[in-house]
Amino acid sequence: MPISWNDIRSKALRFAREWADETREAGEYQTFWNEFFDVFGVRRRTIARYQERVNLLAGGRGFIDLFWPGTLIAEHKTAGHDLASAYEQAGSYFDALPEDDRPRYIIVTDYRRVRLYDLEAEGKIEKIEFELRDLPKHINRFGFIAGWQPRTYKEENPINIKAVKAVARLADALAKNNYPRDNIPKLLVRLVFCFFADDSGIFPKDAFWRYIQFSTREDGGDFGRALGEIFQILNVPTERRQTTLDEDLASLPYVNGGLFAWNFEEGAPFFIPSFSREMRQAVLDATKFDWSGVSPAIFGSMFQAIMDEKSRHDLGAHYTSEKNILKIVEPLFLDDLKAELAEAAESPAKLNTLRQKLASLKLLDPACGCGNFLVVSYRELRRLEHEIIRRLYRKEIERKQENFLSSGEFSKLHVSQMNGIELEDFPVEIAQLSLWLTDHQMNSELSEIIGQFQSRIPLTDSPHIVQGNALALDWETIVPKAALSYILGNPPFVSKQDRSREQKEEMKLVFGALKGEGELDYVTAWYLKAAEYIQGANIGVAFVSTNSIVQGEQAGVLWPELFRRGIKINFAHRTFKWTNEAPGRAAVFCVIVGFGLSLPKRRRLFEYDNPAGEPHEITAENINPYLVDADDVVITARRAPFSDVPLAVFGNMPNDAGQFLFDDEKEKDEFLVKEPKAAKFIRPLLSAKEYLQGGQRYCLWLKGASPDEINALPEVRRRVENVREYRKMSQRAATRALAATPFLFGEDRQPDLNYILIPRVSSERRQYVPLGFFGSEYIVGDTCIAIPGATFYHLGILQSEMHMAWMRAVCGRLKSDYRYSNELVYNNFPWPENPPEEKRRAVEITAERVLGARSGFPNATLADLYDPNTMPKVLLDAHRALDRSADACYSVRTFATEMKRLEFLFGLYQHLAMGTDRKLGASKKKRAVPIQKAHPK
Structure with a gap:
């Protein structure tokens, strides 16, 4: 059994360190490879040989440094050797090998550099090169040595997108010609089944296409009638059909399953459409695709493209790629089942037990949409069963024995194992169709494996997809939980x-x-x-x-x-x-x-x-x-921080109907032309937008103004009166109460000390949210948070990667942007515990250097400076130096990943929060700390 990746990475780190200074080829290369294989828990001598002799195609002999038949060639050179020529040498060995011995991978190395070639990666040669010291970062690339398969998620085939566009065009044409909208999905589902059946062996090859191509007029006048005949025949058992039918019609199988029974359902009329020349041609154009290669998992979801964009958003019908579906399916159950298959090996008893287990599984998607999660799940379960059958009947398959598998043993899995709940009727129909199509594709795959054709037409088994509101339904009535295995979905x-x-x-x-x-x-x-x-x-x-x-x-x-x-x-x-x-x-x-x-x-x-x-x-x-x-x-909101740091406060909220605010220099100057003596009451206003993106706003700040000063300024007095009337008319009692002091901001939290400014919302693209230092003459707006009385030490810790990682994990989001909260993020942040003075001073110095680096670009906005595509190197270097200083205050050197940093922070949070809550309580007030110096940017 493969060792864990944690163990592999640990051993890779030791290996890279031990071999960092080696330079000789012959002297130590065999020891190098023995220890390299040991990183993965593999004994080299059990699978690979040294100095394998080969007869080169160009003549002469060669010797492969390390050869693992069918898997790997390795060429080892002295330090500084050209790896490209080493690869060419390995390639000449590859060409000289018998077909069965040719490997998938080639590794060339000179001790310092490693280059890995995957000769079968997605149909092309994939190359990666790195320094040996970086081996732990790339160790997953070598998982094949330990028996791990490379984890990749294939994207969908473009045929799915082209096909759905063709069907969407037909839907548009039907709607344009006033065909009943509630019948469009029913008609399209039937047509798609026929397209698929014509190309996948359910129908005799091209029987559907031949009939609609050659038995209908080009003007489309009789095309609807022809489709009606086809749909009717597909719902009639073969023994009950007339003997005078057209040959192509008669060749169509009985489908059953309710798919073509709508014509005869009471209360659910299905209207045969009238077709034009263009509509007939649209159907014929759709038949030009090879529908047997369409993925039902993806096509079913994209089928909803006939819905309008608003409906698709409101219903949460986000198109889900197979790549993303597998991210759920594999860890939920598929990887464990594959492990059981590996453990079963060739044991008939274990294989049959696993097969019965697969047949007993039931899945529920309680928001199934078009069924793509169920389709991928069913397909992967069937493919596991295929491998079981391959192992159980290996001899019969190799001997090409005929009819060794009875219909009952063909597949024990059925689409009835798939359960779903969906709000809308159209996706319910698509989900059922998609699962039927998948079942047929899997039957075809298995038929190729065993060499005998099997089909499940007529349909005798149906998926259990229920139309209804999943939040209002009792799921026990859909599938009893005693019978259910897994719930999954989107x-x-x-x-x-x-x-x-x-x-x-x-x-x-x-x-x-x-x-x-x-x-x-x-x-x-x-x-x-x-x-x-x-x-x-x-x-x-x-x-x-x-x-x-x-x-x-x-x-x-x-x-x-x-x-x-x-x-x-x-x-x-x-x-x-x-x-x-x-x-x-x-x-x-x-x-x-x-x-x-x-x-x-x-x-x-x-x-x-x-x-x-x-x-x-x-x-x-x-x-x-x-x-x-x-x-x-x-992490829940706290009224105050549990560390001994200054309080963070929400910015000032005017609640003024715009009477106190000036959006730019021009507005402010125009006001002062009318009221020049009001200049003493004009203050710069800081809001997140202007702070980050540039520009300057101003406000009328009348705190401390005497009544006679206000009354002596007519324009100011007019604005104050407007604020009073605005607040009096509010439906909120709290706002009406503010009418008693109309000359003040509705909520005043302006610091009396210099303060750190934090924008409440910032782009998720930034590695660092830029914080700033301002004097108390700058009025902080309600889109920002202020920390009065903070020092450069506080700024440094908050601006460091330690605090940024905490913020990314804990803060809320506005769309995808960070939404900073003083009560949630700041008050819960675990600060360093009593770092020594020299470490605090190092943080202060490096924090000032960050601000200094910013000031070197006076014409750039903070948004420009912190854009990951344009961030100046001098600023990035200053931040990284600050990160190291901040990490040192926590008595740690560095963290390999953000995950490791968060593990540390959450552990420290538990330690600090428990102790602080016992000593102080969650709402204890904190005193402000005098500031050392201010910085304007």
């Missing part, structure tokens, strides 16, 4: 601010009177509904969700409720970008959370260095609500 992406009135009512139905329910996204209702449904059962659950449910206020509301029901997080994908190639594609920052009542053998955490990139897997001891390998803690 519930609607609807943020708390975008919920409709109906959706708010549905959430109240699920959450009841839970405090904070109004802060939750719509998807969280599926989490709680699933958690309640699985009580007393062993059911694994996994959902795709927007990442907001593991951040900010939502994490503090949702996860305590789930933990109270015994829920444990078993695997998770941290934030990644959810995109694909579908029409009207949705691009969202998502997470995947897998959970249940019981613990797996190991907890798996998938981390992304880049949200648009590929994940790397970590084995976690525990996965907490923030998807960090740390204890289960929930």
Whole structure:
């Protein structure tokens, strides 16, 4: 059994260090490779040989430094040797080898550099080169040595996109010609089945196409009638058909399954459409694709392109690529089943037991849309069964024995194992169709393996897809939980601010009177509904969700409720970008959370260095609500920080109907032309937008102004009167009360000391949210947070990667942007515990250097300076120096990944929070610390 990746990485680190200074080829290369294979827990001598002799095609003999037949050639050179020529040498050995011995991988190295070639990566040669010291960063590339398969997620074939566009054009033509809209999806589902059946062996090859091409007029006048005949025949058993039928019609099989029975259902009339020349041609054009290669998993989802964009967004119908579906399916159940298959090896008893297990599994997608999660799940389960059959009947297959597999043994899996709930009727029909098409594709795959054709036409088995509201239905009535194995899906992406009135009512139905329910996204209702449904059962659950449910206020509301029901997080994908190639594609920052009542053998955490990139897997001891390998803690709002640091306060809110504000220099100057004596009351106003993107706003700040001063300024007096009237007319009692002091800002929290400024909302693209120092003459607006009396030490720690990582994990989001909260982020941040003075001073110095680096670009905005594409190197270097100084205050050198940094911070948070809460209580006030010096930028 392969060793864990954690062990492999640890051994790789030691290996890279030990061999960093070696330069000789012959002297030590065999020891090098013996120890390299040992990194993966593999004894080299059991699989690979040294100095393998080969007869070169160009004549002469060669000797392969290290040869693993069928897998690897390695060429080892002295330091500084040209690796390209080493690869050419390995290539000459490759060409000279027998076909069966030719490897997939070639490694060339000179001790200092390593170059790995994958000769079979997605149909092309893939190369990666790195310094030997960086081996731990790239160790997953060598997983094949330990028996691990490279983890890649293939994207969908473009045929799916072309096909759905062809069908969408036909739908548009039908709607344009006034064909009943509720009949369009029924007609399209039937046509798609016929397109697929014509190319995949369900129908005799091209029987459908021949009939509509040659038995109908070019003007389309009789085309609807011809389709009606086809649909009717497909619903009539062969023995009950007339003997005088057209040959192509008669060759069509009996399909059954309700797919073509709509004509005869009472109360559900199906109208045969009237076709024009153009509409007939649209159908014929659609038949030009090879529909046998269409992926039902993706096509079914993209089929909804005939819906308008608004409906697609409101219903959460985000198109889900197979690549992303597998991120749920594999860790939820598929990887474990593959491990069982590997353990079963060639044992008939174990293989049959596993096969029966596959046949007993039942899956539920309670927001199934067009069924793509169920389709991919069913397909992968069938392919596992195919491998079982291949092993059980290896001799019969190799001997090409005929008819050795009875129809009952052909496949024990059925589409009835797939269950779904969907709100709309059209996706329900597509989901059923997609699963039937998948079943046929899998039957075709198995037929090729065993060499005998098997089909499940007529349809005798149907998926159980129910139309209804998943949040209002009792899931036990859909599938008894005692029979269910897994729940999975992609519930609607609807943020708390975008919920409709109906959706708010549905959430109240699920959450009841839970405090904070109004802060939750719509998807969280599926989490709680699933958690309640699985009580007393062993059911694994996994959902795709927007990442907001593991951040900010939502994490503090949702996860305590789930933990109270015994829920444990078993695997998770941290934030990644959810995109694909579908029409009207949705691009969202998502997470995947897998959970249940019981613990797996190991907890798996998938981390992304880049949200648009590929994940790397970590084995976690525990996965907490923030998807960090740390204890289960929930960060909730605190009235004051639990460390001995200055208070952070919300900015000033004018509540003035715009009477006190001047958006730019021009507005301010125009006012002063009318009221020049008001200049003493004009103050610069800091808001997040102008602070980050440039520009300057001003405000009328009348705090401390005497009544006679205000009355002596007519324009000021007029504005104050307007504020009073505006506040008096408010529907909020608190605002009406403010009419008593109309010359003041509605909420005044202006610092009396110099302060640190934090913008409340900042782009997620920035590695660092830029903080600033300002004097008390700058009025801080309500889009910012101020920390009065802070020092350069406080600025340095807050501006460091330590605090930025904490913020990214804990803060809420506005869309995908960071939304900073003083009560949630700042007050809970674990500061260093009593660092020595020299370390504090180092932070102060490096923090000042960050501000100094900014000042070297006076014409650039902070948005320009902190854009990852344009951030000056001198500024980035200053930040990295600050990061090192801040890390030193925590008595740590550095962290290999942000995940490791967060593990440390959450552990420190637990330690500090527990001690502080015991000593101080959560709402203890903090005193301001005198500032040392101010900085204007």
